[in-house]
Amino acid sequence: MDAGFTEYVTVRAAWLRKVAYLLCGDWHRADDLVQSAITRLYANWPRAARADNIDGYARRTLVNTYLAEQRTSWWRRVDLRQKDHEPSTPAADVELALDLRAALERLPARQRATVVLRYFCDLPVAETARALGCSEGTVKSQTAKAVDALRELLREPIREGRA
Secondary structure, eight states: OHHHHHHHHHHHHHHHHHHHHHHHSOHHHHHHHHHHHHHHHHHTHHHHHHSSOHHHHHHHHHHHHHHHHHHSSHHHHOOOOOOOSOOOOOOHHHHHHHHHHHHHHTSOHHHHHHHIIIIISOOOHHHHHHHHTSOHHHHHHHHHHHHHHHHHHHHSOOOTTOO
């Protein structure tokens, strides 16, 4: 049991970390989310190992961990990031990516999760609905609202902390 779990986590940890980062917008918090999700995955590994799609099972565990954390106030009270450092001047395409990430951070948790699953993980509507535990109609409406919000947010300058 442990060998299969260790092998899976070793191979997929970087991917899980990227998904977690897109969900929460902070690498340190993404590491914490992945650690929590991996702990839950380990506790349920016998069931996960039998799943047709282990990546889907792990992704759903990660998204559920993120959404559960969003419902608590702990993550809002504990912010260990430094806020007083001078950012470097990024290139134009990096600025666009940063603007997109900043806009993504401003979306509500469920909309952000929907966008990450649909566009980063490239999941179809049905699989996204299964991952989020909701209907396909909810995925479609959350995706439409999120895309509209992102379009609106990207029209306004989001360069917080930059000149």
